[in-house]
Amino acid sequence: xxxxxxxxxxxxxxxxxxxxxxxxxxxxxxxxxxxxxxxxxxxxxxxxxxxxxxxxxxxxxxxxxxxxxxxxxxxxxxxxxxxxxxxxxxxxxxxxxxxxxxxxxxxxxxxxxxxxxxxxxxxxxxxxxxxxxxxxxxxxxxxxxxxxxxxxxxxxxxxxxxxxxxxxxxxxxxxxxxxxxxxxxxxxxxxxxxxxxxxxxxxxxxxxxxxxxxxxx
Amino acid sequence: xxxxxxxxxxxxxxxxxxxxxxxxxxxxxxxxxxxxxxxxxxxxxxxxxxxxxxxxxxxxxxxxxxxxxxxxxxxxxxxxxxxxxxxxxxxxxxxxxxxxxxxxxxxxxxxxxxxxxxxxxxxxxxxxxxxxxxxxxxxxxxxxxxxxxxxxxxxxxxxxxxxxxxxxxxxxxxxxxxxxxxxxxxxxxxxxxxxxxxxxxxxxxxxxxxxxxxxxx
DNA sequence: CGGCCTGGTAAAAATGTTTTCACCCTTGAA
DNA sequence: TTCAAGGGTGAAAACATTTTTACCAGGCCG
Numbered sequence: 001x002x003x004x005x006x007x008x009x010x011x012x013x014x015x016x017x018x019x020x021x022x023x024x025x026x027x028x029x030x031x032x033x034x035x036x037x038x039x040x041x042x043x044x045x046x047x048x049x050x051x052x053x054x055x056x057x058x059x060x061x062x063x064x065x066x067x068x069x070x071x072x073x074x075x076x077x078x079x080x081x082x083x084x085x086x087x088x089x090x091x092x093x094x095x096x097x098x099x100x101x102x103x104x105x106x107x108x109x110x111x112x113x114x115x116x117x118x119x120x121x122x123x124x125x126x127x128x129x130x131x132x133x134x135x136x137x138x139x140x141x142x143x144x145x146x147x148x149x150x151x152x153x154x155x156x157x158x159x160x161x162x163x164x165x166x167x168x169x170x171x172x173x174x175x176x177x178x179x180x181x182x183x184x185x186x187x188x189x190x191x192x193x194x195x196x197x198x199x200x201x202x203x204x205x206x207x208x209x210x211x212x213x214x215x216x217x
Numbered sequence: 218x219x220x221x222x223x224x225x226x227x228x229x230x231x232x233x234x235x236x237x238x239x240x241x242x243x244x245x246x247x248x249x250x251x252x253x254x255x256x257x258x259x260x261x262x263x264x265x266x267x268x269x270x271x272x273x274x275x276x277x278x279x280x281x282x283x284x285x286x287x288x289x290x291x292x293x294x295x296x297x298x299x300x301x302x303x304x305x306x307x308x309x310x311x312x313x314x315x316x317x318x319x320x321x322x323x324x325x326x327x328x329x330x331x332x333x334x335x336x337x338x339x340x341x342x343x344x345x346x347x348x349x350x351x352x353x354x355x356x357x358x359x360x361x362x363x364x365x366x367x368x369x370x371x372x373x374x375x376x377x378x379x380x381x382x383x384x385x386x387x388x389x390x391x392x393x394x395x396x397x398x399x400x401x402x403x404x405x406x407x408x409x410x411x412x413x414x415x416x417x418x419x420x421x422x423x424x425x426x427x428x429x430x431x432x433x434x
Numbered sequence: 435c436g437g438c439c440t441g442g443t444a445a446a447a448a449t450g451t452t453t454t455c456a457c458c459c460t461t462g463a464a
Numbered sequence: 465t466t467c468a469a470g471g472g473t474g475a476a477a478a479c480a481t482t483t484t485t486a487c488c489a490g491g492c493c494g
Contacts, residue, residue, distance in 0.1 A: 008440075008441095010440080010441070011440095022243065022244075025287075026239065026244075026245065026287050026288070027239075027243075027244040027245055027284050027285075028243065028244055030283070030480080030481060030482085031481070031482065031483095032480085032481070032482095040441090040442075040443090041442085041443060041444080042442065042443050042444065042445090043481080043482075043483090044441095044442080044443080044444085044483085044484085044485095045441060045442050045443075047482075047483070047484095048440080048441065048442085049440090049441075052440080052441095063482085063483090064448085064449055064450070064481085064482060064483080065449095065450075065481090065482085066247070066283035066284060066449095066450060066451065066480075066481055066482080067244050067283060067284050067481085068244075068481095068482085070242075070243050071243070110330050110332065111328050111329065111330040111331070112328070112330065113327050113328040113329070113363070113431055114328070115327065115363065115433075116363055116431040116432060116433045117433065118433055118434070137357065140354065140357045140358070140359045140432070141357070142357045146330070146332065146333055162434060209434075210434050211433075211434055212431065212432060212433055212434060213430075213431065213432040213434060214330060214333040214429065214430065214431050214432075215333060215357070215429060215430040215431075216332075216333045216334065216335055216428075216429055217335070217379065217426075217427050217428055217429060217430060225470070225471095227470080227471070228470090247450075247451060247452085248451065248452065248453095249450085249451070249452095257471090257472075257473090258472080258473065258474080259472065259473045259474060259475090260451080260452075260453090261453085261454080261455095261472080261473075261474085262471060262472050262473075264452075264453070264454090265470080265471070265472085266470090266471080269469095269470080280452085280453090281451085281452060281453080281478085281479060281480070282451090282452085282480075283450070283451055283452080283479095283480060283481065284451085285451095285452085
């Protein structure tokens with residue numbers, strides 16, 4: 001569906017090199033390694049090519065991170081199901097920027113057993129994230145749980161619902177409440193303090209209500 | 218051939234984290250990332266663990282290179298489902314009779330996201346059941362959760378493991394302990410009393426350790 | 435022509451990452 | 465008791481990697 005723009009010859013060389021290096025070496029190449037492969041003397045040449053590749057949706061990058069390139073491979077139907085197995089997408093890195101366009105890029109499928117989804121919730125509206133702290137232990141939700149969250153604007157979320165919320169790019173689950181023109185978030189654990197934000201505050205982003213949960217034991 | 222030395226608990230934690238990070242993120246973790254995951258404050262702590270892992274042949278490292286860790290792994294097809302989506306079976310009615318031959322009849326498939334299964338557990342050895350009470354709330358396992366259990370004889374289950382057990386055809390999860398020739402089952406919730414059985418007692422049947430969990434919210 | 439895109443060189447700045455050095459603590463075997 | 469191995473803290477040094485800034489050149493298009 002993301003009809004990715006065509007690549008120039010040079011961009012394609014870079015993309016293919018990244019792919020093969022990641023597969024062979026077990027990790028993506030550095031910018032300098034790419035440059036060496038292309039015979040470039042300046043890392044900035046590569047940098048610009050990468051910016052182009054990212055803009056066209058072929059790769060994703062994590063800023064400032066060594067080898068922070070992820071190949072977005074859109075192929076691989078994986079197996080035959082009516083139209084693919086029931087799955088949601090999980091962004092590789094969850095930042096507020098990613099969360100605001102979560103289906104745009106950087107995703108890998110997570111299988112979801114339909115039985116554990118509430119009726120009436122479309123998988124297309126959902127994405128998967130990993131819970132970042134133990135604030136909701138009392139509600140049976142723990143750090144490192146994989147939760148399925150339905151993307152929704154906070155104004156559509158009923159008070160008292162468990163939501164996924166990003167506090168400065170930290171992914172956590174909290175009980176949500178809108179009151180007095182502010183958003184309130186309560187953990188179930190008393191040792192976590194409740195937080196309260198202005199709806200416009202960039203430090204806080206409500207992804208939506210938690211719909212399902214998976215855990216490895 | 219590589220009769221690799223056994224790992225200490227800590228070393229194993231590091232190894233497993235590297236493996237899962239490499240698979241999920243598409244690149245190995247940095248030393249600092251490993252340290253953060255283990256709760257260490259000094260990168261040198263991790264460094265020493267890595268030296269040990271390399272010495273025992275579990276990983277390989279490239280000096281001075283960022284994320285220069287290679288997992289020496291014999292298995293790991295990484296992701297390719299050639300024969301159908303990953304799934305386990307759920308018996309329609311769980312009685313001790315069914316549990317003893319769970320694949321015999323009345324089963325329907327339950328999709329399992331491979332990421333939430335511990336490494337080394339075969340889906341073929343597993344089945345899915347619905348938890349029947351709230352005795353393990355303190356461990357984050359609740360009534361009506363769908364759990365994946367690996368079928369195993371109680372004698373193969375280490376003490377302290379969370380297991381699915383049938384008490385007179387009631388399906389519950391308990392922490393398991395074998396001692397003094399008897400089987401002991403503790404709930405995490407203090408209001409549930411611990412139970413203790415003779416291994417031959419028909420009123421109690423240990424299905425096996427809990428491996429994964431799914432919940433509708 | 436002039437503007438814009440793509441792709442480059444060069445060099446420095448800003449970060450990230452790995453190594454090393456100097457100590458400390460606990461545990462279990464000699 | 466002493467010693468070695470496994471694990472840790474902290475901080476600094478040594479590298480590796482990514483970003484930024486400045487400047488240049490060719491192709492293409494209106």
